[in-house]
Amino acid sequence: MSTPTIATAKEIFDLLHDDLLEIEREFETAAVSRVQVITEIAEYLREGGGKRIRPLLLLLSARSQSYRGAGATRLGAVVEMVHTATLVHDDIIDAADMRRGRPSPNTTWGNAKCVLAGDWLYMQAFRVALDERNFRVLDLLIGLTQQMVEGELMQLETLGRQVNSQEYYDLIYRKTACLFEVSMRLGAVLAKATDAEEECMGEYGRNLGLAFQIVDDVLDLTATEEVLGKPVASDLREGKATMAVIHALENGGAEERAAILTVLEDQNFERVSHDQILAALKRNGSVEYAMNTAFEYAEAARQALSFLPESDYKRALLWVPDYVVAREK
Amino acid sequence: MSTPTIATAKEIFDLLHDDLLEIEREFETAAVSRVQVITEIAEYLREGGGKRIRPLLLLLSARSQSYRGAGATRLGAVVEMVHTATLVHDDIIDAADMRRGRPSPNTTWGNAKCVLAGDWLYMQAFRVALDERNFRVLDLLIGLTQQMVEGELMQLETLGRQVNSQEYYDLIYRKTACLFEVSMRLGAVLAKATDAEEECMGEYGRNLGLAFQIVDDVLDLTATEEVLGKPVASDLREGKATMAVIHALENGGAEERAAILTVLEDQNFERVSHDQILAALKRNGSVEYAMNTAFEYAEAARQALSFLPESDYKRALLWVPDYVVAREK
Structure with missing residues (x-):
């Protein structure tokens, strides 16, 4: 029996259910600072959702190549945090009012706090990535940012x-x-x-x-x-x-x-x-x-x-491009 | 013959002359981006001077403990770059007009570009630090920032x-x-x-x-x-x-x-x-x-x-606190 080439959204969600939950947990845990306002801004952004497409890709890449360790969910949270940090600074730069249907953080907390909250999120992403103890991971992340x-x-x-x-x-x-x-x-x-x-x-x-x-x-x-x-x-x-x-x-x-x-x-x-x-x-x-x-x-x-x-993960990776070009938002 | 406890500023400058020049060179080389405006802002800040006290401390700490490698000048440039990145963002946050007797970068380039230039300088500092291939160095730097x-x-x-x-x-x-x-x-x-x-x-x-x-x-x-x-x-x-x-x-x-x-x-x-x-x-x-x-x-x-x-480096370290409390700017 040959595996069909393309998966469905539900299959992918079922396949990665536990991993995606773990990524949310990692992000939530990592987005807590001793400084209340950082935690508030980070929490606001985390709760605001987003498609989590970057962690999904990282997971599928690792799992489709038979990696089973915890590094995939950890680094999944890291790429989403890097993405979130760029959004905070971009909204300041574009003087944006809205983000994902809600007021953008700069309108609520002001530019000054958002500059610093963005800085903090970048650092926190690198800090979590550092736990992986892999220089190649850090080279990629820092070069990228x-x-x-x-x-x-x-x-x-x-x-x-x-x-x-x-x-x-x-x-x-x-x-x-x-x-x-x-x-x-x-x-x-x-x-x-x-x-x-x-x-x-x-x-x-x-x-x-x-x-x-x-x-x-x-x-x-x-x-x-x-x-x-x-x-x-x-x-x-x-x-x-x-x-x-x-x-x-x-x-x-x-x-x-x-x-x-x-x-x-x-x-x-x-x-x-x-x-x-x-x-x-x-x-x-x-x-x-x-x-x-x-x-x-x-x-x-x-x-x-x-x-x-061939694997369910590969089928999922083959599905993502369809999703990306067919989406309506 | 016992060494006198405290050095003079000139002795310290002579002692670290080559190292300090090398740090300037490292900073200058590292502050170049493919994006012209980043290089301009970084160059403006580098040229603006500053006391370079953080690299000086790093050098004296390493040399007084008999370290002779090139890591001390590399990381010297790194701590000065981290310091410079914080200044760029601080001037935005404080809406500062002046820095070291010159217009602060935000007044010349605007907040948007300075947010990004500060981000870039942080990343560049981490990138240079990463060349040291020492996790402990990265733990310290990122935790600190x-x-x-x-x-x-x-x-x-x-x-x-x-x-x-x-x-x-x-x-x-x-x-x-x-x-x-x-x-x-x-x-x-x-x-x-x-x-x-x-x-x-x-x-x-x-x-x-x-x-x-x-x-x-x-x-x-x-x-x-x-x-x-x-x-x-x-x-x-x-x-x-x-x-x-x-x-x-x-x-x-x-x-x-x-x-x-x-x-x-x-x-x-x-x-x-x-x-x-x-x-x-x-x-x-x-x-x-x-x-x-x-x-x-x-x-x-x-x-x-x-x-x-005892060493000339230790004598220099003993001098720094005097300089710090006696300075007029």
Whole structure:
């Protein structure tokens, strides 16, 4: 009897049920500080949820390569903490009001405390990772976090202007794909995989992360505020051009181009409406173009797993790219 | 022939000349990022100088215990980078205009970029430290940085109100003494000192750090803007009560007490003048009290070194507390 290639969401949840619970426990335990306000902010962020996709990847990577130890849930909590720390600082930088349908922490606690709470979460993530007593784990994590921070700064430098595709790839690699890649690599490191195997796992994570962020950026343009939990088109409101917008800029007429550049420059929809932008994207097939690119990355992610022996974990990994490109928020 | 107990500043500079140059080189090399603005901010901060007292302590600790390797200059650069990262974030939090007689980085580059530049410097410090391939080094550094971040948050929670001596000690321990202690401990770790020896080195650093910060806080009250490179009494303007002020609050009359609490609450000298505060401190001998406490810590630091064999490095360590309490900025 051959195993079906793709699992279902329920199967994956059942498969990883105990591990995911353990990750929540680890995160909860680690997010406690002697300083009350740190615990409050960390708890607020932890409770706010999120898809926990990075720990899921790390778990699946480790388990699909036969690692059975406790390091996978520990490092699962670590990558989610790193992710959470970046969100705290990003919300300060973007002066965001909302995050996952709730007020962003900076609106409740102010920037000063959130700068420090973010610092603390980074340190705490490294501290928990240090318990693994594995230099390779620390090399990956610290190198990664730097790349993410650099990416945020590069993003700041591009606000309000057109970016080309190459810049966009570099930005979304640093913003998202990089942590997906490292999560997969960490699973491989725990499983003592060969360099070539770790490379394949990294490639899966990188491609999946690119697909994830392209879809995220499309949803920001096309979904509703209710579904997103934050205002629509917030990227454009912050002066950020994402894939579909870049496609329309590169392929649209002079008028469409001017309209988009106006919004990027103004960072609001006062002179050009959100509907005008959506119409321009539609006329140029820009959303379809972005989604097709995401599908290609999703497929490339799946291809990278060909070396893996069959298992329920591999089936789960094959399912994740589908989930990522089909999700609605 | 017995060695004199105390060295001079010139002797110490000659003794550590090459090491200190090497630390500058390491810091300069490490402060380069692919992202231009990070390099600019890091370079601005590095060039701004500072006393480099933390690397000096680390060097003296390692060398006085016969460590001769390159780890001392590498970790010297690391502790200075950690210190620099905390300054970048602190200036954002305090909304500071000036730092070491120049505009603080947040006034030039804005808060958003400085949050990220501070993050990057922390990561870079850990990254360089990771090259040492010593878990104990990483445990100390990461534990320390968390304590410092927690201290800053505790400080924020106390702004505008009276703190007691116990709170003040905890705050200055976290703000300053903690990194001095870790610098000394790192030197001991490099030298493969016994736990007891590392403990003594840590005690030296802790006591020296407390003396250093008490003097720093006194200078903030009594020195001139020209000497400080920033406005006088900036602690009071930020609502921070330091040792001399706490002494006056605990020992002064009702009127003096009310005047000080007014300034702490207002965070300005509009209703009560700076001279009135200085007069209250003078009447209560509060500055003398704080300076005497600093002298006691400086002496306790020296006492902690009794186990060390005689050497030029030990003589230098015996000199540092004198320098710290006698300095004018």
